[in-house]
Amino acid sequence: MRRHHVTSRRSSQSQAADSDRVSLLISAVAKRTLQGSLEDEKAAMVLNPVISKLAGKLVVLASASPRRLEILRNAGLRFEVVPSWFKETLDKSLFKAPHEYAMETAKQKALEVARRMPFKHLKTPDIVIGADTIVAVDGMILEKPVDKHDAYRMLSSLSGKSHSVFTGVAIVLCHEKENDEVDYQLFDFYEETKVKFADLSENMLWEYINSGEPMDKAGGYGIQALGGMLVEYVHGDFLNVVGFPLNHFCKQLDLIYNHGAFSSEQETSPGSASHNGTHASPTILTQSSPNAPAQSSHSNGSSAKHNPSASQTHHTQSSPSASPVHKVKKNDGESEVGESSWTLVNSLSKHTDDRQAEVIDSENAALLMTSRGPAMELNVTEHEGGEPRKEDLQRITELMDGFKASKALFTASKMCVFDLLQSRPGLNAAQVAEEIKASVKGTECLLEACVSLGLLRSKERKCQKPVYENAGLASRFLLSDAPFSLQGYIQHCDKTVWPLFSHLEDAVREGSNQHEKAFGKKSKDVFQDTFYNSLDVKLRFMNAMHSIAKVTGKAVATAFDLSSFKTACDLGGCTGAMAYEFTKSYPGLSVTVFDLPAVVEMSEHFHPLRTDNRVSFVAGDFFKDDLPKADLYILARILHDWPDEKVHVLLSKVADACTPGCAVLIAETMLDGRTPYSALQSLNMLAQTEGTERTESQYADLLSKHGFGNTRVVHTTNFLDAFIGIKL
Numbered sequence: 230m231r232r233h234h235v236t237s238r239r240s241s242q243s244q245a246a247d248s249d250r251v252s253l254l255i256s257a258v259a260k261r262t263l264q265g266s267l268e269d270e271k272a273a274m275v276l277n278p279v280i281s282k283l284a285g286k287l288v289v290l291a292s293a294s295p296r297r298l299e300i301l302r303n304a305g306l307r308f309e310v311v312p313s314w315f316k317e318t319l320d321k322s323l324f325k326a327p328h329e330y331a332m333e334t335a336k337q338k339a340l341e342v343a344r345r346m347p348f349k350h351l352k353t354p355d356i357v358i359g360a361d362t363i364v365a366v367d368g369m370i371l372e373k374p375v376d377k378h379d380a381y382r383m384l385s386s387l388s389g390k391s392h393s394v395f396t397g398v399a400i401v402l403c404h405e406k407e408n409d410e411v412d413y414q415l416f417d418f419y420e421e422t423k424v425k426f427a428d429l430s431e432n433m434l435w436e437y438i439n440s441g442e443p444m445d446k447a448g449g450y451g452i453q454a455l456g457g458m459l460v461e462y463v464h465g466d467f468l469n470v471v472g473f474p475l476n477h478f479c480k481q482l483d484l485i486y487n488h489g490a491f492s493s494e495q496e497t498s499p500g501s502a503s504h505n506g507t508h509a510s511p512t513i514l515t516q517s518s519p520n521a522p523a524q525s526s527h528s529n530g531s532s533a534k535h536n537p538s539a540s541q542t543h544h545t546q547s548s549p550s551a552s553p554v555h556k557v558k559k560n561d562g563e564s565e566v567g568e569s570s571w572t573l574v575n576s577l578s579k580h581t582d583d584r585q586a587e588v589i590d591s592e593n594a595a596l597l598m599t600s601r602g603p604a605m606e607l608n609v610t611e612h613e614g615g616e617p618r619k620e621d622l623q624r625i626t627e628l629m630d631g632f633k634a635s636k637a638l639f640t641a642s643k644m645c646v647f648d649l650l651q652s653r654p655g656l657n658a659a660q661v662a663e664e665i666k667a668s669v670k671g672t673e674c675l676l677e678a679c680v681s682l683g684l685l686r687s688k689e690r691k692c693q694k695p696v697y698e699n700a701g702l703a704s705r706f707l708l709s710d711a712p713f714s715l716q717g718y719i720q721h722c723d724k725t726v727w728p729l730f731s732h733l734e735d736a737v738r739e740g741s742n743q744h745e746k747a748f749g750k751k752s753k754d755v756f757q758d759t760f761y762n763s764l765d766v767k768l769r770f771m772n773a774m775h776s777i778a779k780v781t782g783k784a785v786a787t788a789f790d791l792s793s794f795k796t797a798c799d800l801g802g803c804t805g806a807m808a809y810e811f812t813k814s815y816p817g818l819s820v821t822v823f824d825l826p827a828v829v830e831m832s833e834h835f836h837p838l839r840t841d842n843r844v845s846f847v848a849g850d851f852f853k854d855d856l857p858k859a860d861l862y863i864l865a866r867i868l869h870d871w872p873d874e875k876v877h878v879l880l881s882k883v884a885d886a887c888t889p890g891c892a893v894l895i896a897e898t899m900l901d902g903r904t905p906y907s908a909l910q911s912l913n914m915l916a917q918t919e920g921t922e923r924t925e926s927q928y929a930d931l932l933s934k935h936g937f938g939n940t941r942v943v944h945t946t947n948f949l950d951a952f953i954g955i956k957l
């Protein structure tokens with residue numbers, strides 16, 4: 230492998246940071262203890278010589294699936310997680326068999342991340358892994374249900390029958406060249422497992438659906454948890470059902486690394502490598518031909534219609550040998566190679582959202598599919614006639630209009646549009662207007678804006694006004710009673726963050742928070758004087774923290790194996806939502822939530838059905854009062870509120886309370902990836918509290934000054950990254 234191409238381009242500092250990050254990442258095998266990781270790694274090497282071949286490489290899992298993360302983490306693989314932005318909306322009717330659909334989706338997920346990372350994360354991965362799991366029954370492909378009714382439809386179609394679960398996997402090897410191009414080499418395969426469901430009564434079905442488990446899982450069930458009770462038998466790889474065929478993956482890596490497939494110079498050769506009892510067709514995407522793909526991205530509508538069998542012509546069934554997939558110029562150069570490469574990427578991305586596909590022409594289809602990837606940066610240049618490219622205009626418009634999208638979301642949420650359409654799907658604009666007490670004209674505009682943003686779906690009916698229903702995103706995050714409702718946080722964004730951001734220029738000039746200008750209140754201590762000063766603002770702020778903690782809690786709690794800790798203290802733990810996630814994850818753990826008296830007196834209202842007596846609340850000020858004794862101190866979204874001086878005060882109190890072996894767990898978004906989320910969140914902290922987000926090494930530095938070491942970080946797939954340090 231020409232590893233030197235990768236390293237030669239990065240600065241030595243970022244190289245070190247990258248390799249540190251990789252080595253800090255998940256290293257345990259089956260039992261993830263903080264201590265036992267070295268032995269576990271050895272075990273992984275003995276078990277699978279292939280996994281060890283990936284040591285030192287920047288391996289990226291292009292998936293937000295916690296199951297995939299867990300499976301690969303348990304196999305001892307070290308990797309970063311960068312969830313793919315590829316929308317799973319390929320037109321299923323265009324695929325001859327379900328597994329082809331899963332493989333194509335997996336491929337698009339992986340390629341999207343491979344293309345985005347050099348530009349958005351400023352580093353080129355060595356390997357990107359993408360996967361897609363689907364359920365196939367009676368000629369239908371089932372993905373994740375969009376709502377409870379969809380889950381019901383799926384589960385009843387599985388009742389009493391056998392079905393197949395397919396996971397398509399794509400492995401993209403990225404080769405950085407000296408001339409700043411990247412070659413992508415793609416291997417893909419799929420695995421099928423047969424699952425037989427018992428007969429499901431209506432009661433069972435609804436009880437299962439109401440558990441909330443089906444919503445993020447293909448076919449609407451999770452065999453690894455409650456859904457296991459619905460299953461009579463399984464034929465094939467169990468992990469394949471859970472989202473990742475580990476065994477087949479290892480065999481595939483073996484072919485790539487130990488049998489010569491890993492080379493961008495070799496010719497592709499026909500033939501297929503098949504493994505006993507599994508379906509293996511390691512396809513390799515070959516160099517694009519300048520003609521065919523170019524037509525599909527730049528010409529008329531007919532060529533834009535994607536034909537999967539045509540797309541297969543860009544692949545060569547091969548034995549383990551490979552040729553470059555495509556080359557991408559990372560600067561503005563418009564060489565022939567760069568151009569043809571992009572057209573290939575666009576042609577691969579030409580399966581578009583059904584709704585969009587009906588209304589857009591081929592050029593727009595290409596535009597939509599590339600609108601969030603690096604294509605814009607790659608080609609920020611002018612046509613021969615001096616006209617700007619559509620892609621660039623699209624991207625710059627998105628950035629200029631971002632605030633309009635946010636405000637449309639806030640407004641629809643505040644006017645309860647999503648709750649209304651959940652209880653009464655299929656209303657037209659006039660009916661919605663009547664319910665939300667608004668003008669028909671305004672409501673029509675708002676509903677259409679929400680459709681364009683992917684929050685609502687509209688259905689056109691002949692000669693009638695369109696009717697509306699919630700899209701999956703809205704059902705999952707925007708309802709007031711959804712388990713992962715972000716409504717509280719959205720209200721905080723609307724009522725607090727929005728006014729603060731209207732004074733961003735002052736915040737930047739002065740380096741200070743903007744409460745006084747935005748709300749006319751001078752505040753020495755933002756929390757005591759502003760957030761907790763009046764009941765309605767306090768409740769709104771607590772609601773916001775509660776909703777974020779519910780969404781992020783499990784990912785933070787399970788980022789590391791914390792089962793050796795018996796007592797924890799969640800500093801600034803607000804309503805206790807995070808604490809409850811910790812006790813749910815660790816049966817032997819008790820958590821004390823420590824927060825200001827004004828907060829603690831209200832926290833009970835957020836847990837009307839409180840049943841877990843392992844969570845308790847103590848009122849106090851963590852800058853002044855003694856901290857409750859604990860083995861583990863949790864600081865979730867706390868340190869970003871304060872400048873370094875105050876962070877040192879707090880950490881020194883934590884350090885005083887700790888004996889050797891105790892730990893501090895920090896949950897924040899880390900600035901390292903330079904993602905818009907973390908960078909904008911840092912601006913947000915400036916305007917709100919004069920705090921800041923930080924990098925991993927800044928947290929490591931802060932902790933080391935208070936006697937904490939052995940720091941490790943896990944980039945969860947959620948809003949927050951988790952960082953742990955042990956008291957030495």
Ligand SMILES: Cc1cn([C@H]2C[C@H](O)[C@@H](COP(=O)(O)OP(=O)(O)OP(=O)(O)O)O2)c(=O)[nH]c1=O
Binds near residue numbers: 294446
């Ligand atoms: C059938 C079944 C699926 N699943 C999960 C595996 C996948 O995570 C999910 C299928 O959705 P996918 O679209 O394959 O994956 P994802 O959306 O979770 O993550 P990403 O697209 O970012 O890679 O269903 C189970 O966990 N258990 C099961 O029994």
